[in-house]
Amino acid sequence: MIQVAVLGYGTVGSGVVEVIEHNNAEVSKNAGEEVHVKYILDLRDFPGDPYEDKVVHDFNLIIKDQEVSVICEVMGGVGAAYQFTKQALEAGKSVCTSNKELVAKHGVELLAIAAEKNCNYMFEASVGGGIPIIRSIQNALTPEKIEAVTGILNGTTNYILSKMEREGADYGEVLKQAQALGYAERNPEADVEGHDACRKIAILASLITGKYVDAEKIYTEGITGITREDFEFARAAGMTIKLLAQARLEEDGSVLAMVAPHMLSKEHSLAMVNDVFNGIFVTGNMLGDAMFYGHGAGKLPTASAVVADVIDCIRNQGRTMQSPWEETGIRLADVAQTRKKFYVRIKASERGRIDEVFPGSSIIEAIDHKEAVGFFTPEMCEQELDEKCALLKESILSTIRVL
Amino acid sequence: MIQVAVLGYGTVGSGVVEVIEHNNAEVSKNAGEEVHVKYILDLRDFPGDPYEDKVVHDFNLIIKDQEVSVICEVMGGVGAAYQFTKQALEAGKSVCTSNKELVAKHGVELLAIAAEKNCNYMFEASVGGGIPIIRSIQNALTPEKIEAVTGILNGTTNYILSKMEREGADYGEVLKQAQALGYAERNPEADVEGHDACRKIAILASLITGKYVDAEKIYTEGITGITREDFEFARAAGMTIKLLAQARLEEDGSVLAMVAPHMLSKEHSLAMVNDVFNGIFVTGNMLGDAMFYGHGAGKLPTASAVVADVIDCIRNQGRTMQSPWEETGIRLADVAQTRKKFYVRIKASERGRIDEVFPGSSIIEAIDHKEAVGFFTPEMCEQELDEKCALLKESILSTIRVL
Numbered sequence: 034m035i036q037v038a039v040l041g042y043g044t045v046g047s048g049v050v051e052v053i054e055h056n057n058a059e060v061s062k063n064a065g066e067e068v069h070v071k072y073i074l075d076l077r078d079f080p081g082d083p084y085e086d087k088v089v090h091d092f093n094l095i096i097k098d099q100e101v102s103v104i105c106e107v108m109g110g111v112g113a114a115y116q117f118t119k120q121a122l123e124a125g126k127s128v129c130t131s132n133k134e135l136v137a138k139h140g141v142e143l144l145a146i147a148a149e150k151n152c153n154y155m156f157e158a159s160v161g162g163g164i165p166i167i168r169s170i171q172n173a174l175t176p177e178k179i180e181a182v183t184g185i186l187n188g189t190t191n192y193i194l195s196k197m198e199r200e201g202a203d204y205g206e207v208l209k210q211a212q213a214l215g216y217a218e219r220n221p222e223a224d225v226e227g228h229d230a231c232r233k234i235a236i237l238a239s240l241i242t243g244k245y246v247d248a249e250k251i252y253t254e255g256i257t258g259i260t261r262e263d264f265e266f267a268r269a270a271g272m273t274i275k276l277l278a279q280a281r282l283e284e285d286g287s288v289l290a291m292v293a294p295h296m297l298s299k300e301h302s303l304a305m306v307n308d309v310f311n312g313i314f315v316t317g318n319m320l321g322d323a324m325f326y327g328h329g330a331g332k333l334p335t336a337s338a339v340v341a342d343v344i345d346c347i348r349n350q351g352r353t354m355q356s357p358w359e360e361t362g363i364r365l366a367d368v369a370q371t372r373k374k375f376y377v378r379i380k381a382s383e384r385g386r387i388d389e390v391f392p393g394s395s396i397i398e399a400i401d402h403k404e405a406v407g408f409f410t411p412e413m414c415e416q417e418l419d420e421k422c423a424l425l426k427e428s429i430l431s432t433i434r435v436l
Numbered sequence: 437m438i439q440v441a442v443l444g445y446g447t448v449g450s451g452v453v454e455v456i457e458h459n460n461a462e463v464s465k466n467a468g469e470e471v472h473v474k475y476i477l478d479l480r481d482f483p484g485d486p487y488e489d490k491v492v493h494d495f496n497l498i499i500k501d502q503e504v505s506v507i508c509e510v511m512g513g514v515g516a517a518y519q520f521t522k523q524a525l526e527a528g529k530s531v532c533t534s535n536k537e538l539v540a541k542h543g544v545e546l547l548a549i550a551a552e553k554n555c556n557y558m559f560e561a562s563v564g565g566g567i568p569i570i571r572s573i574q575n576a577l578t579p580e581k582i583e584a585v586t587g588i589l590n591g592t593t594n595y596i597l598s599k600m601e602r603e604g605a606d607y608g609e610v611l612k613q614a615q616a617l618g619y620a621e622r623n624p625e626a627d628v629e630g631h632d633a634c635r636k637i638a639i640l641a642s643l644i645t646g647k648y649v650d651a652e653k654i655y656t657e658g659i660t661g662i663t664r665e666d667f668e669f670a671r672a673a674g675m676t677i678k679l680l681a682q683a684r685l686e687e688d689g690s691v692l693a694m695v696a697p698h699m700l701s702k703e704h705s706l707a708m709v710n711d712v713f714n715g716i717f718v719t720g721n722m723l724g725d726a727m728f729y730g731h732g733a734g735k736l737p738t739a740s741a742v743v744a745d746v747i748d749c750i751r752n753q754g755r756t757m758q759s760p761w762e763e764t765g766i767r768l769a770d771v772a773q774t775r776k777k778f779y780v781r782i783k784a785s786e787r788g789r790i791d792e793v794f795p796g797s798s799i800i801e802a803i804d805h806k807e808a809v810g811f812f813t814p815e816m817c818e819q820e821l822d823e824k825c826a827l828l829k830e831s832i833l834s835t836i837r838v839l
Contacts, residue, residue: 052579052722062759063578157576163723165576172575173560173568175466176455176743302729305708319455319740320566320731326705327726337722340579 035064035347036071036100040117041108042079042088045131045158048336049105050084053343060340064347071101074108092117096124103346105339106130107158111138122146122154129342131158131335137232137248140239144357151351155342160233161186161311163334164327165341170240170315171355177317179241181281183436186233188309188329189217189224190256190276194294195307198273203261216309226255227276227292234278237313238290241280243356244363246290252368254293263431266378266407269400272296273304274433289366296376297436369416374435377418378407383428390421405430438467438750439474439503443520444511445482445491448534448561451739452508453487456746463743467750474504477511495520499527506749508742509533510561514541525549525557532745534561534738540635540651543642547760554754558745563636564589564714566737567730568744573643573718574758580720582644584684586839589636591712591732592620592627593659593679597697598710601676606664619712629658630679630695637681640716641693644683646759647766649693655771657696666834669781669810672803675699676707677836692769699779700839772819777838780821781810786831793827808833 037053039046050070053060061067072095073087082088095101096117104121106128108114114135118128123146130136136143136156147154157167161184170179185191189211196207208225211217223229235248256276267274274296281289297304302324306312311329316322328334345354377391384406387394393411400407410418422429440456442449453473456463464470475498476490485491498504499520507524509531511517517538521531526549533539539546539559550557560570564587573582588594592614599610611628614620626632638651659679670677677699684692700707705727709715714732719725731737748757780794787809790797796814803810813821825832 056579056581056722059581060579164726165572168576169568169572172748173571173744174740175747176459176463176740178459178462302708305705317740319459319736321734321737323567323728323730325726325728328724331724333722334724337577337579337720341576344578345575 034067034069035102036069036098037103037105037343038072038074038095038101039070039105039107040074040114041106042073042075042077043107044332045107045335045339046073046075046105048332049107049339052333052336052340060344064344066347068343068347071098096120101126102350103127103129103343105343106132107339108132109134111135115139118143118154119146122150122152125150125152127153127155127346129155129339129346131156131339133159133229133232133236137235140236141245141358141360144355147355148353148357151353153346153349153354155346156236157342158335158338160236161313161325162327162329162331163338164311164313164325164329165338166237166313166325167240168341169325170237174315174317174320177320179315179317181279181316182234182237182241182313183277183279183303184234184237184313185275185303185306185311186278186313186329187224187230187276188311189221190230191306191311192216192309193225194256194259194274194276197259197261198264198268201261201264204257204259225257227253230276230278230292234280234290234292238280238288239358242288242363244359246288246363246365250365252291252293256294258431259294259433260431262402262405263378263433265402266376266397266400267296270397270409271299273299275303275306277303277436283366287364287366289368289371291368293434295434295436301436370414372412372414374412375410375418376407376433376435377410377422378405378430379425380404380428380430381406383425386425390424409435437470437472438505439472439501440506440508440746441475441477441498441504442473442508442510443477443517444509445476445478445480446510447735448510448738448742449476449478449508451735452510452742455736455739455743463747467747469750471746471750474501499523504529505753506530506532506746508746509535510742511535512537514538518542521546521557522549525553525555528553528555530556530558530749532558532742532749534559534742536562536632536635536639540638543639544648544761544763547758550758551756551760554756556749556752556757558749559639560745561738561741563639564716564728565730565732565734566741567714567716567728567732568741569640569716569728570643571744572728573640577718577720577723580723582718582720584682584719585637585640585644585716586680586682586706587637587640587716588678588706588709588714589681589716589732590627590633590679591714592624593633594709594714595619595712596628597659597662597677597679600662600664601667601671604664604667607660607662628660630656633679633681633695637683637693637695641683641691642761645685645691645766647762649691649766649768653768655694655696659697661834662697662836663834665805665808666781666836668805669779669800669803670699673800673812674702676702678706678709680706680839686769690767690769692771692774694771696837698837698839704839773817775815775817777815778813778821779810779836779838780813780825781808781833782828783807783831783833784809786828789828793824812838
């Protein structure tokens with residue numbers, strides 16, 4: 034029998050307990066041993082909860098209990114969660130987490146401790162919720178040189194953009210509705226400014242390179258500047274707008290990592306990923322393209338991913354499954370020097386200057402807008418775009434990268 | 437160092453050698469040991485081929501070579517392939533295959549031998565080509581009660597249907613083009629009659645139930661009856677037509693398994709899977725829906741899946757990863773008793789009888805067709821549909837299930 038401790042009895046924590054106990058037949062069969070939750074660590078009490086007798090307030094009880102071999106850290110944050118995870122791994126107990134912030138910040142150190150102690154630090158749930166993207170990269174795409182990962186990794190922003198597209202609504206209006214429905218936080222910054230997606234792509238970039246990618250060094254742009262008009266022009270061009278997180282191996286050995294809204298064809302597989310769903314597109318040098326799609330968040334999908342990790346830890350007791358990340362050696366590409374096409378929207382009064390400043394552009398003619406004109410530039414580097422935009426100054430209403 | 441033998445130097449076989457040797461850095465790193473191909477078994481010689489010195493004609497050489505621990509069976513068929521696989525597993529050598537026919541026919545026996553000999557019989561490449569669907573079911577969705585798997589599992593038929601939809605072309609015309617391009621065989625029966633998809637869903641059904649599902653007992657209907665007119669009506673209703681393979685746990689403990697064309701909304705994720713791509717939709721009781729998408733066939737994607745299995749066998753030497761399938765105990769649901777909606781197309785002259793024979797139906801009004809009228813029935817069981825259709829006899833032009 035395997036005893037599990039769950040740190041944090043919030044949304045994901047209660048989901049983890051539910052998955053282990055409700056699906057106990059499947060969980061135990063696939064683990065090869067009976068699995069149960071012995072402790073739930075939380076500051077609060079939960080009188081009346083079916084598992085209230087498992088609730089404890091002292092982590093020492095858990096760390097000292099030899100019966101507990103796997104710990105689920107689903108409390109979040111990088112304070113106590115970090116200390117508890119480190120202590121657990123040092124004691125040879127495997128840790129499974131949904132805490133992307135902690136993985137992105139201290140993953141290098143925690144993976145190294147796990148390797149040293151022959152246990153595992155697992156974080157499938159930290160990226161893409163219930164989508165088994167980390168496991169696919171580590172166990173399925175093993176013959177591949179993974180050249181690029183491009184994903185819709187944040188459900189909140191995807192919900193907002195999908196709704197803006199479908200209803201022709203403004204950003205602020207949709208954000209308010211999303212907040213009312215609980216899809217967006219009262220302080221939505223981590224989502225709408227792209228920080229959440231940034232941490233996730235940092236983790237994926239570290240996985241495909243084997244080297245630590247610092248989330249704080251990744252170019253990140255959110256969706257707060259996207260307007261109803263941008264969607265009107267996108268629609269006219271047969272396109273849509275998505276917040277994409279990308280990690281791509283460049284020919285010079287550097288890695289392009291960035292989070293930014295992109296305009297992409299309605300025919301692209303990622304354009305089909307709507308509402309709170311996540312989708313992740315992976316390109317391997319042998320496999321070509323593959324895509325993974327599912328619930329990027331939510332109590333049970335996220336908990337299911339945590340429990341899949343628990344099962345893997347049980348199947349692989351005494352051996353570390355993952356390679357640690359090298360702490361140094363990553364070289365991030367300079368986003369300003371990367372080349373792509375751009376969508377640009379300018380004041381209609383400047384239409385006559387498009388040919389002069391942006392030669393070779395194609396104007397989106399399918400829409401007749403009184404105040405603005407939209408066009409696609411030829412491929413150019415980001416810095417060049419900025420220089421050209423400076424020439425038209427206040428007439429530039431928006432620019433969005435084209436995938 | 438791990439030595440691998442490849443049985444069959446055709447399309448997939450040469451791909452396997454290419455993946456192992458071209459991506460040797462990735463393959464060896466992820467396997468944890470250096471991996472090389474020692475033998476290629478084929479009846480033919482390959483003078484001038486870079487690996488001609490590895491080609492042998494006698495399987496005994498391979499089976500007796502203690503250095504060979506993993507064998508890739510990519511020769512196809514259920515004759516020699518079966519004998520060689522059995523001998524290899526009995527000798528404790530793991531076997532990785534893309535041979536769906538063999539897995540569907542002798543999987544029970546071969547998995548049992550692998551379990552007895554502490555080695556592995558692996559077949560990721562047998563379903564969905566480069567899509568890691570088997571690994572996801574076995575290693576990622578382990579906490580789940582998998583309630584249903586619905587997939588587009590055959591690239592040839594999906595190519596034909598996509599092209600019929602896009603170009604408004606007839607089935608026969610598109611089949612000829614597909615044959616000219618090499619997307620369809622000269623004898624296309626295995627694909628267009630649904631037999632290939634049937635073997636694949638039999639394998640997936642066995643995986644999610646743990647019990648052997650005999651492909652020959654699965655209700656299978658191909659795409660040869662789908663016409664240009666059906667696509668016209670589908671388009672008018674905002675839908676498309678796909679050949680779907682399904683396995684679903686029913687409430688009474690039986691399993692519904694079938695292959696048949698279905699009409700589905702253009703908004704459904706599977707509607708986005710076009711051309712030779714495959715897509716597989718999985719529903720878990722905790723996870724909800726997840727989808728996997730990629731190249732369902734092709735030399736390198738398929739070979740990549742075989743090599744991913746090779747790497748897993750090396751990582752797990754001396755232990756069997758899969759549960760054998762129970763040989764008996766599966767109960768297949770009677771398709772005739774399952775309930776769904778149907779699209780029906782009848783001669784325009786019978787329009788007046790729709791209300792009488794199919795009360796509650798909704799006619800597809802968005803299309804004005806001279807000779808035919810199309811409508812959707814309310815939910816009913818298949819047998820009931822057949823009985824109703826018998827009342828209108830020769831006036832029935834086509835019926836297609838609605839997802």
